[in-house]
Amino acid sequence: MKFKLSIGIVFGLIALATLIFSAALIAVIDYRVTSKLDGVLWTVPAKLYSRPLELAESIEVNKDNLIKELEMLSYQKVKRPEKSGQFSFSRDKLIIFLRGYKNQRSGIFDITFEESKVKSIKNQLGISEDLIKLEPIVIGGMYPAHMEDRVLLDWPEVPQTLIETILAVEDQNFFNHYGVSLRSISRAFLKNIQAGEVEQGGSTITQQLAKSLFFTSAQTIRRKVMEAVASLLIEFHYSKEEILLAYINDVFLAQSGKRAIHGFGMGAQHFFGTSIKNLEIDQIALLVGMLKGPSLYNPRRNPGNATQRRNLVLTVLNRNFKISDSELAQLKTKELGVARPNYRTETKYPAFHDLVRIELQENFNEKDLRTKGLSIETNVDPILQDALEKSIIKTKAQLIKKYGKKLSDIEGAAIAVDVSNGEVKAVVGSTAPSAYGFNRSINAIRPIGSLVKPFIYLTALDQYKKYNLTTMLDDSKLSIRSGGEIWEPDNFDKKFHGKIPLHVALWQSYNIASARLGLDVGFEAVEDMFSKLGIDKQFQNYPSLFIGSFELSPYQAIQAYQTIAADGFYTPLRSIREIKDTKGEIEFSYPYSIEQRIRPEPVALLKFAMQQTFERGTARGYSSEDIRSWNAGGKTGTSDDQRDSWFVGFAGEILVLVWLGFDDNRTTPLTGRTGAFQVWKNFIDETKPISKVKTSLPRINYLWTDMNDGLLSGKKCKDSLLVPFIEGTEPNLIPSVRRTCSNRIENSDEGLLDKLKQAFEGGQG
Amino acid sequence: MNLLKLNIVIVISIFLYSCVANQNTRDASLYAVPVNDFSRTVELLIANEEFLEAEIMKINALNPSIQRIILGADDFLKKENYTKANSELERAFRLTKSEGALYLRIAHLRYKQGLLKESESFASRGLLLGNISSWERLLLNVYLKN
Numbered sequence: 001m002k003f004k005l006s007i008g009i010v011f012g013l014i015a016l017a018t019l020i021f022s023a024a025l026i027a028v029i030d031y032r033v034t035s036k037l038d039g040v041l042w043t044v045p046a047k048l049y050s051r052p053l054e055l056a057e058s059i060e061v062n063k064d065n066l067i068k069e070l071e072m073l074s075y076q077k078v079k080r081p082e083k084s085g086q087f088s089f090s091r092d093k094l095i096i097f098l099r100g101y102k103n104q105r106s107g108i109f110d111i112t113f114e115e116s117k118v119k120s121i122k123n124q125l126g127i128s129e130d131l132i133k134l135e136p137i138v139i140g141g142m143y144p145a146h147m148e149d150r151v152l153l154d155w156p157e158v159p160q161t162l163i164e165t166i167l168a169v170e171d172q173n174f175f176n177h178y179g180v181s182l183r184s185i186s187r188a189f190l191k192n193i194q195a196g197e198v199e200q201g202g203s204t205i206t207q208q209l210a211k212s213l214f215f216t217s218a219q220t221i222r223r224k225v226m227e228a229v230a231s232l233l234i235e236f237h238y239s240k241e242e243i244l245l246a247y248i249n250d251v252f253l254a255q256s257g258k259r260a261i262h263g264f265g266m267g268a269q270h271f272f273g274t275s276i277k278n279l280e281i282d283q284i285a286l287l288v289g290m291l292k293g294p295s296l297y298n299p300r301r302n303p304g305n306a307t308q309r310r311n312l313v314l315t316v317l318n319r320n321f322k323i324s325d326s327e328l329a330q331l332k333t334k335e336l337g338v339a340r341p342n343y344r345t346e347t348k349y350p351a352f353h354d355l356v357r358i359e360l361q362e363n364f365n366e367k368d369l370r371t372k373g374l375s376i377e378t379n380v381d382p383i384l385q386d387a388l389e390k391s392i393i394k395t396k397a398q399l400i401k402k403y404g405k406k407l408s409d410i411e412g413a414a415i416a417v418d419v420s421n422g423e424v425k426a427v428v429g430s431t432a433p434s435a436y437g438f439n440r441s442i443n444a445i446r447p448i449g450s451l452v453k454p455f456i457y458l459t460a461l462d463q464y465k466k467y468n469l470t471t472m473l474d475d476s477k478l479s480i481r482s483g484g485e486i487w488e489p490d491n492f493d494k495k496f497h498g499k500i501p502l503h504v505a506l507w508q509s510y511n512i513a514s515a516r517l518g519l520d521v522g523f524e525a526v527e528d529m530f531s532k533l534g535i536d537k538q539f540q541n542y543p544s545l546f547i548g549s550f551e552l553s554p555y556q557a558i559q560a561y562q563t564i565a566a567d568g569f570y571t572p573l574r575s576i577r578e579i580k581d582t583k584g585e586i587e588f589s590y591p592y593s594i595e596q597r598i599r600p601e602p603v604a605l606l607k608f609a610m611q612q613t614f615e616r617g618t619a620r621g622y623s624s625e626d627i628r629s630w631n632a633g634g635k636t637g638t639s640d641d642q643r644d645s646w647f648v649g650f651a652g653e654i655l656v657l658v659w660l661g662f663d664d665n666r667t668t669p670l671t672g673r674t675g676a677f678q679v680w681k682n683f684i685d686e687t688k689p690i691s692k693v694k695t696s697l698p699r700i701n702y703l704w705t706d707m708n709d710g711l712l713s714g715k716k717c718k719d720s721l722l723v724p725f726i727e728g729t730e731p732n733l734i735p736s737v738r739r740t741c742s743n744r745i746e747n748s749d750e751g752l753l754d755k756l757k758q759a760f761e762g763g764q765g
Numbered sequence: 766m767n768l769l770k771l772n773i774v775i776v777i778s779i780f781l782y783s784c785v786a787n788q789n790t791r792d793a794s795l796y797a798v799p800v801n802d803f804s805r806t807v808e809l810l811i812a813n814e815e816f817l818e819a820e821i822m823k824i825n826a827l828n829p830s831i832q833r834i835i836l837g838a839d840d841f842l843k844k845e846n847y848t849k850a851n852s853e854l855e856r857a858f859r860l861t862k863s864e865g866a867l868y869l870r871i872a873h874l875r876y877k878q879g880l881l882k883e884s885e886s887f888a889s890r891g892l893l894l895g896n897i898s899s900w901e902r903l904l905l906n907v908y909l910k911n
Binding site: 059130 | 849
C-alpha cells in the first residue's frame with residue numbers, strides 16, 4: 001500500500017515536472033515568437049544612397065558620364081528598349097526605360113542632346129517632361145550584427161500577384177488552417193507525386209515562418225515539435241494578414257557576401273534593381289520559386305535551374321487560373337531579366353562612409369541607425385567617386401614606373417566637392433581606396449606647404465587699398481630671428497628673384513616674397529583670414545607658417561579652399577543631404593548654408609593669380625580655352641624635404657584637393673606638380689568639368705601690365721599680361737619705354753581688348 | 766489694387782533714379798557707394814512682407830525645368846513647410862547655379878526661417894550673377910537690409 005502510494009507520488013511528480021517543463025518551453029517559444037515578430041523582424045538597417053541623377057531640359061550634362069552611370073545602375077544597352085532597365089544610345093539621343101524611383105514613374109523616355117546640353121525630354125506619348133530622375137545607387141548600410149538586410153513592405157505595398165503566387169505555390173490552404181495543416185501535407189505529397197518533382201512544400205506558411213525563428217536547420221523531431229508549437233502560437237497571437245506580411249518580409253532569398261537578403265522587397269532590389277511594385281508576373285514567379293532553394297535557384301549562379309523553377313511556378317499559376325495558356329507560353333519564353341549585380345554590391349566607398357558616420361554621430365544614435373530603416377541620401381557622385389579612385393590608383397602606378405619601387409607604399413588622399421554648395425562628391429583615404437583602414441582624408445594631419453600661400457595673399461588683397469596684384473614684393477635674402485634662432489627661408493630653386501609683382505610671386509610660389517608678405521600683413525590679420533576661410537585650428541605665430549609649416553588634414557584644407565573657390569562664401573562641407581524615415585518623410589536634413597566671409601573682389605584677384613598657375617605656373621599643360629571656360633585655378637604645394645605633395649584646384653563647379661606622401665613621413669622624390677597634380681589631372685581628364693557659370697563683378701577693371709615691374713603696359717608689349725584691379729586701385733604709370741607699344745593696342749585693338757576683358761570677366765566670380 | 770500699382774510705379778521710378786545716381790558716383794572706395802535713394806525703395810518693399818513675397822514668387826526661372834521645381838518649392842513655402850521648400854530649392858541648385866529666381870527664393874526662405882545672416886549671404890551671392898534683371902537685383906538687395 002505504502003509502495004503504491006510512493007509510485008503514485010513519483011508519477012505525480014513526474015507529471016507535474018513535465019507539465020512545468022512544457023509550460024516553460026511553451027513560454028520560451030512564445031517569447032521567441034513574439035519578440036521576433038514584434039521586434040527584430042521589423043528592424044531595418046539604415047541604407048546609404050548616392051545622389052540620384054536628375055536630367056532637365058537645357059541643363060549641361062556629360063554624356064559619357066551619363067552612360068557610365070547607367071551601366072553602374074545595371075541598365076542594359078539594347079537596340080530598342082522594351083522593358084524596364086534597358087536603354088539605347090546614339091550620339092544625340094538616349095532612349096531609356098526607367099525603372100522608376102519614388103515620385104519618378106517607370107516608363108520609356110526619349111532624351112535628345114544638343115552638344116553638351118539636354119535639348120528635350122519626352123515621354124512615350126511625345127509630351128515634354130522637363131525633368132527625369134534616375135534611381136540612386138545603394139552604397140552601403142548600417143547593418144546590425146546579424147547582417148540581415150531587408151526593405152520592409154507594408155500591406156498596401158504588396159502586389160496582389162505576389163500574394164496569389166505565394167499562396168498558390170507555398171500554402172493554398174493558408175486562410176483555413178491554424179498553423180499546421182495535415183491536409184496541406186497530404187495534398188502536397190499527392191501533387192508532388194503527380195508532378196514527379198517537388199512543386200509544393202508540406203509546411204504551411206506559418207510553419208515556414210516559425211522555422212526561421214530557430215537557429216538550427218537540423219531536421220529533428222524535437223525541432224519539428226517546437227516549430228509546430230511555435231506555429232500554433234503565431235496563429236494565436238497574429239492575424240492571417242500579419243503572418244503573411246511577416247513571411248513576405250522575412251523569407252531568406254540570397255546571400256550577398258556577408259549580407260543576407262531577406263524579404264521580397266529587398267529581393268526585388270537585389271535581383272531586379274527596382275521596387276516590388278514594378279515587377280512583372282514572371283519576375284515575381286522567379287522570386288517565389290527561389291524560396292524552395294535560394295542557392296540552388298539563384299538566377300545569377302544557376303540560371304538554368306532558376307528558369308526551370310520559374311516556369312514551374314508559372315505553370316502552377318496557370319493551373320490556378322491566374323494566367324491563361326497563351327500567357328503561360330509567352331512568359332515561359334522570356335529571359336530571366338535579372339539585373340547585373342549592382343556595381344560592387346557590398347558597402348563601397350569606405351572613406352566616404354567615414355565622413356557620413358561622423359556627420360551622423362551628431363544627430364543619431366547607433367541603435368536607430370541599425371534598426372529604424374532610415375534612408376540616408378548622401379551627396380556622393382558615383383561617377384566622380386569612381387574617377388577619383390581610379391585616378392589615385394593610376395597615378396601611383398605611373399609614379400612607381402617613373403621613380404621605381406621606393407614609391408610602392410606611397411599613400412594618398414583626395415576629396416572632390418561642389419564649389420558652391422559644399423556637397424562632398426567623392427573621397428578617397430588611401431591609394432587602395434576600396435580597402436577599409438586609416439582614412440588619410442580626415443586623419444592625416446600634414447604640413448600643407450605652399451597651399452598656405454593663397455591664404456596669405458588673400459589677407460593682403462583684402463587690404464585692397466594697400467595691395468593689388470601688381471604690388472611689388474621683395475624676393476631677396478631674408479634673415480629674421482625667430483624662437484631664438486635665425487630663420488632664413490629658401491626658394492625651391494635656391495635663387496633670389498629680386499622685386500616681382502605680387503601675382504607672379506604667388507603663381508611662381510616664391511617662398512621669400514611670400515614670407516615677407518606674411519610678415520608685412522601680420523600674424524593677426526593672417527589668423528583672422530584663416531578663421532574666415534573656415535580653418536578651425538590653433539594658430540601659432542612663427543614665420544615658417546607663411547611658407548607652409550602649418551599642418552592640416554586634406555579635409556580641413558579643402559574647406560578653406562571651398563571658401564576661396566566660392567568667391568568668399570563659406571559653406572560647411574556636407575556628405576549627407578537628407579535622412580528619411582520608412583514613409584519617405586524627411587527626418588533630418590543638412591541644408592545648404594552659406595556665410596559671406598570675404599568680399600568677392602579680393603577673392604576674384606586671388607583666383608586670377610591662381611588661374612595663372614594653370615596658364616604659366618606649376619600646373620601648366622591645359623589650353624587657355626579650357627582654363628577660362630572652367631574658370632580653373634589651383635595651387636601646388638610641397639612641404640620641407642618633399643615629404644608631402646599637395647595640389648588643390650577648381651575647374652567648373654568642382655574643387656579637388658589631393659595629398660600624396662608616406663605614412664612614416666619620410667622624404668619623397670615628388671613635388672606638388674609631379675605627384676598630387678598628376679592625380680588631379682587624371683581625374684579632370686576623365687570627368688571633364690562642365691563650364692563655370694559666368695558671374696559679374698562690375699567694380700573689377702582689367703589693364704595690361706608688365707610681368708616684371710607691375711606697371712602699365714600694352715598687349716603688344718613684351719611680357720605683358722591683362723590683370724584685374726579693383727576699381728580705384730589701378731596702377732597709372734606707363735614707363736616711357738612702353739608708351740609706343742601700349743598706345744598701339746589702345747588705338748587699334750580696342751575691340752579685342754573688350755573681348756579679352758569679357759573673357760576674363762566671364763571667368764571671374 | 767490702385768495702391769499696389771502706385772507702389773510699383775514708385776518703386777520702379779526710384780530704382781531708375783537710383784541707377785542714374787549710382788553712375789554719377791563712381792568712387793575709388795568699394796564700399797562707399799551712396800545707398801540712400803536706393804534704400805528708400807528697399808524700405809518700401811520691406812514694409813509689406815506679403816507684397817514682397819508675392820513679388821518674389823512672380824520671378825520666374827529662365828529654364829522651364831527649373832521653373833517647375835520652383836513652383837513646387839513655392840507651394841511648400843506658402844504652406845510654411847520650410848524643410849520641403851528648401852529640399853526643392855536645393856534640388857534646383859544642383860541643376861543650375863545661374864538662376865536669380867533661385868537665389869531670391871532661398872534668401873526669402875532663410876528670412877522666413879529667421880536665418881537673417883544666411884538670407885543676406887544668399888542675396889549677396891545672387892547679386893554676383895551676370896544674368897539677373899534690374900528688378901531681381903533690387904529684390905535681392907532687400908535681403909541685404911535684414
